[in-house]
Amino acid sequence: MTLSEKDSQYLWHPYTQHKTSQTPIAITRGEGALLWDENNKEYIDAIASWWVNPFGHSNKMIADAIYKQLTTLEHVLFGGFTHEPAIQVAEKLMEILPKNQQKIFFSDNGSTAVEVAIKVALQYFFNKNEKRTTIIAFENAFHGDTFAAMAASGISFYTQAFQGMFIDVVRIPVPVKGQEEVSFKALKTVIESHNCAGFIFEPLVQGAAGMVMYEPEALATLIEICKENKVLTIADEVMTGFGKTGKTFAMDYVAEQPDMICLSKALTGGTIPMAITTFTQDVFDAFYDDDINKALFHGHTFTANPTGCAAALASIDLLQTAEMQNNIQRINASHLRFQKKIENHPKLITARTLGVIFAVEIKSDAEESYYGSMRTKLYNFFIEKGVVLRPVGNIVYILPPYIMTDEQLHKVYAAIEEAIEMV
Numbered sequence: 001m002t003l004s005e006k007d008s009q010y011l012w013h014p015y016t017q018h019k020t021s022q023t024p025i026a027i028t029r030g031e032g033a034l035l036w037d038e039n040n041k042e043y044i045d046a047i048a049s050w051w052v053n054p055f056g057h058s059n060k061m062i063a064d065a066i067y068k069q070l071t072t073l074e075h076v077l078f079g080g081f082t083h084e085p086a087i088q089v090a091e092k093l094m095e096i097l098p099k100n101q102q103k104i105f106f107s108d109n110g111s112t113a114v115e116v117a118i119k120v121a122l123q124y125f126f127n128k129n130e131k132r133t134t135i136i137a138f139e140n141a142f143h144g145d146t147f148a149a150m151a152a153s154g155i156s157f158y159t160q161a162f163q164g165m166f167i168d169v170v171r172i173p174v175p176v177k178g179q180e181e182v183s184f185k186a187l188k189t190v191i192e193s194h195n196c197a198g199f200i201f202e203p204l205v206q207g208a209a210g211m212v213m214y215e216p217e218a219l220a221t222l223i224e225i226c227k228e229n230k231v232l233t234i235a236d237e238v239m240t241g242f243g244k245t246g247k248t249f250a251m252d253y254v255a256e257q258p259d260m261i262c263l264s265k266a267l268t269g270g271t272i273p274m275a276i277t278t279f280t281q282d283v284f285d286a287f288y289d290d291d292i293n294k295a296l297f298h299g300h301t302f303t304a305n306p307t308g309c310a311a312a313l314a315s316i317d318l319l320q321t322a323e324m325q326n327n328i329q330r331i332n333a334s335h336l337r338f339q340k341k342i343e344n345h346p347k348l349i350t351a352r353t354l355g356v357i358f359a360v361e362i363k364s365d366a367e368e369s370y371y372g373s374m375r376t377k378l379y380n381f382f383i384e385k386g387v388v389l390r391p392v393g394n395i396v397y398i399l400p401p402y403i404m405t406d407e408q409l410h411k412v413y414a415a416i417e418e419a420i421e422m423v
């Protein structure tokens with residue numbers, strides 16, 4: 001039996017209807033931007049394995065750091081104990097995060113980073129005896145699959161089975177070009193008519209919605225409106241963090257800074273699951289009290305796992321090398337040239353680029369659903385060509401590892417151009 005055949009006996013995959021989907025491809029090896037399956041077929045990983053892997057598969061420097069940590073201190077509980085790797089990650093993040101971020105809280109994945117931020121926003125006001133229980137979020141947002149993260153997410157089929165079981169979330173439109181005023185007005189109306197605790201957003205790019213982009217000035221205005229009304233702001237940088245937008249964080253483009261930031265995905269270079277939520281001193285102070293009940297009673301068994309911390313430190317070191325910064329600029333310039341080449345193609349609605357993120361929207365006669373027929377046709381076409389891309393409905397995006405070579409990038413572009421002709 002092949003690995004693919006054995007898989008279907010026991011395994012349940014994410015976002016998968018097992019009755020209608022094909023058997024998964026068994027990957028046995030990865031190096032740089034490439035993956036190989038059990039039949040030795042080669043694939044270019046053009047989405048950095050769900051946006052986690054900026055420095056390439058099986059990266060030696062991160063692997064060495066992990067091995068060294070595993071043979072020194074693999075794990076210790078973080079309740080009542082601390083360790084150097086966690087302190088070093090905190091010190092490193094203080095250097096690179098927006099200056100108002102002062103405290104960091106570890107968890108395990110993007111959803112838990114968001115869960116922590118939303119719980120903190122709600123308890124912040126509870127601790128101050130203020131009744132504020134509504135969270136504001138964007139339409140078509142994606143913040144993860146745990147309950148509060150799902151409540152904040154707006155992509156309906158991810159959450160439809162659970163409607164009516166969520167915390168209070170009110171949605172506002174994304175301030176895409178031409179819709180800025182509509183979005184500002186909606187935010188003001190929501191704040192006037194609800195007791196709002198926090199506003200959570202994916203800064204500048206909504207990943208799972210299909211790389212929907214909006215301008216930093218619009219986000220600054222939304223944050224200003226929140227600040228005027230003492231609504232806490234949460235930047236979900238789980239996807240955008242660590243260089244994807246061309247700067248270390250998407251918030252580095254924005255004049256106003258948030259009260260909290262959620263990080264995960266590329267944090268450990270795609271090696272060990274880990275997440276961080278960061279806070280201003282003001283947020284932390286609302287929990288700092290003689291009264292034990294005002295503490296944040298949230299934690300995970302593997303909080304601040306030292307091995308994950310070692311991977312994060314190595315990853316941030318890699319990100320800060322001139323070589324990696326040049327790679328990010330090289331890929332951005334390459335995307336912009338490709339965008340110019342194809343943006344007027346009669347079959348395209350739009351093409352857009354920010355940092356290493358590139359997306360095209362393909363015209364279609366029918367309303368294209370997220371996992372609809374066009375998506376399936378495109379996905380299969382790319383896999384056949386040996387390119388890992390996961391289109392969202394009629395949107396095809398690239399989010400390559402920063403080490404992807406020009407030659408590999410051009411193969412990906414060529415596959416996209418062919419796909420546009422095919423559908």
Ligand SMILES: *Cc1c(COP(=O)(O)O)cnc(C)c1O
Nearest residue numbers: 109110111142143144207238239
């Ligand atoms: C992926 C993602 C999450 C959820 O992260 P998980 O690690 O999958 O739980 C949350 N927010 C954003 C913006 C994401 O892209």
